[in-house]
Amino acid sequence: MDKLLRLLGENSSYTTAQLSMMLGESEDAIKARIKEYEDSGIIRGYQAVVNWDEVPDAGVMAMIELKVAPQMQKGFDDIAEKILAYDEVESVYLMAGAYDLLLTVKGRTIQDVSSFVAKRLAAMHGILSTATHFILKRYKEDGVPLVDKKKDGREMIFG
Secondary structure: OOHHHHHHHHOOOOOHHHHHHHHOOOHHHHHHHHHHHHHHOOOOOOOOOOOHHHOOOOOEEEEEEEEEOOEOOOEOHHHHHHHHOOOOEEEEEEOOOOOOEEEEEEEOOHHHHHHHHHHHHOOOOOEEEEEEEEOOOOOEEOOEEOOOOOOOOOOOOOO
């Protein structure tokens, strides 16, 4: 993988000056490559990894597995495009295994997410079944540990 992409994936707040020093390339060359990645759609955006467990009233997240009836000539793409249009849906993945699509969904309450699944997702043409899993605690997200070992009560005490 491209070293520049790996560095931006780890920390998108690196400045072009910092990236230039780390990669041994000119700052202008780094800027040009980043622009090329953005223009071609390789880089789609920049965001921080947020520990939502620490944010008051952040709402709830759920992973939802869907079994889907693929459509002739379109496969899973058509239904995935309809699903990703919902504001509640954070991400959509095509999967191999027991389920076809995996969604992450965000809502204010468990009831909001449950209602979204029952009234909107499960009722969609082509959805055969759903399995909803509510996220209770995040330990690591996008490669970033979210648990402070000193705060989580699992440190060993000798004495």
